[in-house]
Amino acid sequence: xxxxxxxxxxxxxxxxxxxxxxxxxxxxxxxxxxxxxxxxxxxxxxxxxxxxxxxxxxxxxxxxxxxxxxxxxxxxxxxxxxxxxxxxxxxxxxxxxxxxxxxxxxxxxxxxxxxxxxxxxxxxxxxxxxxxxxxxxxxxxxxxxxxxxxxxxxxxxxxxxxxxxxxxxxxxxxxxxxxxxxxxxxxxxxxxx
Numbered sequence: 001x002x003x004x005x006x007x008x009x010x011x012x013x014x015x016x017x018x019x020x021x022x023x024x025x026x027x028x029x030x031x032x033x034x035x036x037x038x039x040x041x042x043x044x045x046x047x048x049x050x051x052x053x054x055x056x057x058x059x060x061x062x063x064x065x066x067x068x069x070x071x072x073x074x075x076x077x078x079x080x081x082x083x084x085x086x087x088x089x090x091x092x093x094x095x096x097x098x099x100x101x102x103x104x105x106x107x108x109x110x111x112x113x114x115x116x117x118x119x120x121x122x123x124x125x126x127x128x129x130x131x132x133x134x135x136x137x138x139x140x141x142x143x144x145x146x147x148x149x150x151x152x153x154x155x156x157x158x159x160x161x162x163x164x165x166x167x168x169x170x171x172x173x174x175x176x177x178x179x180x181x182x183x184x185x186x187x188x189x190x191x192x193x
Contacts, residue, residue: 014040017086021078021105038126040084046118052090054191055115055142059091062189066182071110072098079112080105081134087127090115090142093178109136110178117144128152133160138177142189143167149186153177 020037023029034045048056056075063073072094079092086105093111094101112131114123123141131139132155139162141150148169152162168174170187 014084015042016040016083017080020086021080036088037084037086038122038130043122045088049117051144051191051193052115052117055144055189056090058189058191059113059115059142062184063091063093066184067093067179069097070179071095072101072106074101074106078105079109080107081130081136085130085134087130089113089127089131093176107134109134111138111140111176112136113140113142115142115144120145124150128162129160131155132162133157140174144191147190147193149174149189 015037017037020029020042029035034047035042036045037043060073060075067073074092074094076088076090077092078086079089080086089109089112091111091113092106092109093113094106094109109131112127114127116123120141120143128139132152135155135157137153137155139152139155141152143150148167149172151166151168151174152164153166154163155161156163168186170190172186173183174186176182176184
């Protein structure tokens with residue numbers, strides 16, 4: 001990783017999404033800087049392991065097949081989730097078409113997904129707060145520690161939390177809130193041990 005990411009962390013106070021994205025445009029943050037903006041703080045992203053990568057690849061393949069052109073499947077890319085957060089969800093399902101995102105980063109999603117092992121506490125606490133505050137109707141954590149999918153629904157934007165939380169285990173099927181005809185088998189999402 002190059003030094004500029006460290007300089008971004010040391011900026012006084014919390015920074016806005018606009019300032020964070022300008023650091024990218026100015027070349028202060030580059031493609032080798034694996035960072036994201038969470039609640040105004042530039043946070044380093046841990047290197048991913050094989051099971052994490054396998055989960056992201058599985059999710060991408062499953063959703064591309066299931067959705068076709070009805071929504072945009074966007075793996076591990078920038079998502080502007082409010083004034084002080086620019087996470088890079090492992091997968092985001094976006095409304096509209098690819099052309100809608102040629103000139104702007106998305107600010108709305110139908111579903112955000114994080115594949116989680118070492119980042120489980122951050123994904124449960126910080127990212128759940130960020131995605132709920134952004135009004136994302138559904139958030140999944142593919143919990144690689146316990147081989148379950150944690151499903152968060154009914155965001156309360158003002159309280160910054162999801163009112164409905166459940167766990168789906170292998171053998172369960174999850175129906176998407178925004179696209180109820182799309183059903184995803186948990187066993188298809190989880191990589192083998």
